[in-house]
Amino acid sequence: MRADAQRNRDRLLDAAVRAFSQDGPEVTLDAIAKDAGVGIGTLYRHFPTREALIEAAYRSELARLCDSVGELLAAQPPDAALRTWMDRFVDYMATKRGMSDALRVVIASGVNPYAQSRDRLTAAIAALLEAGVEAGTIRPDARAGDVLLGLGGVTMAAGERDQAGRLLDLLLDGLRYRAG
Structure with missing residues (x-):
């Protein structure tokens, strides 16, 4: 794909x-x-x-989240990268909930936009956990x-978002418990 076509x-x-997150499936394609x-x-x-647009939008958000693992691990220690990724996961889920009505339209058409979601998310988490185990900051028995x-x-x-952050901190503390 040409660069300008990819940008578009x-x-x-x-x-x-x-x-789709704000206005639901009835938003016009012209808008x-x-x-x-x-x-x-x-x-x-x-x-x-x-x-096709709804499905691609959802898959794009999933890819953005899952593909960020390498960038996060390159920039932060593994446990910090995991915590940052957890925040991004919460944002992803909020977007997914916002798009739920639009995604139901896709499902009604016979397509399952979630078919690869669990595998992609589990693989992303597994990479973060492995890096943390290797660094001695995440417990070795943690499962993706x-x-x-x-x-x-x-x-x-x-x-609320603040409460989610506190719960994520607790989850990460549990993943750090008895690490290394």
Whole structure:
């Protein structure tokens, strides 16, 4: 894909995430194209249907979260990288909840946008945990699936962002307990 076409696609996905999270599935595709600074024809060239755009927007958010692991580990100690990633997970879940009505439209069309989500999230967490175990900052018996379940619980239980942060701190403290 040409660089300008990739930029247009990325802007469309960002605009779609915002629109579907705030306005739900009934937001017009014209409004999304306008917010992205492109014409409706450009939107349809990249995403021929509303469902294709919704699915791509969701998958883009998932990829952004999962693909950030390497960058975080390069910039921070493993336990700090894990905590930063946990914050990003909470943001991802908030976006996913905001897009839930739009995602139901995709599911109704016969597509499962979540098909790869658990595997990708578990792999991202496993990489963070492995780095922490190697550094001696994360306990060696921590399992990625358990951490994912805990993160999901935090996002469901927390009433506000500050509370989620405190719960994430507790979860990380548990992962550090008896490390090294």
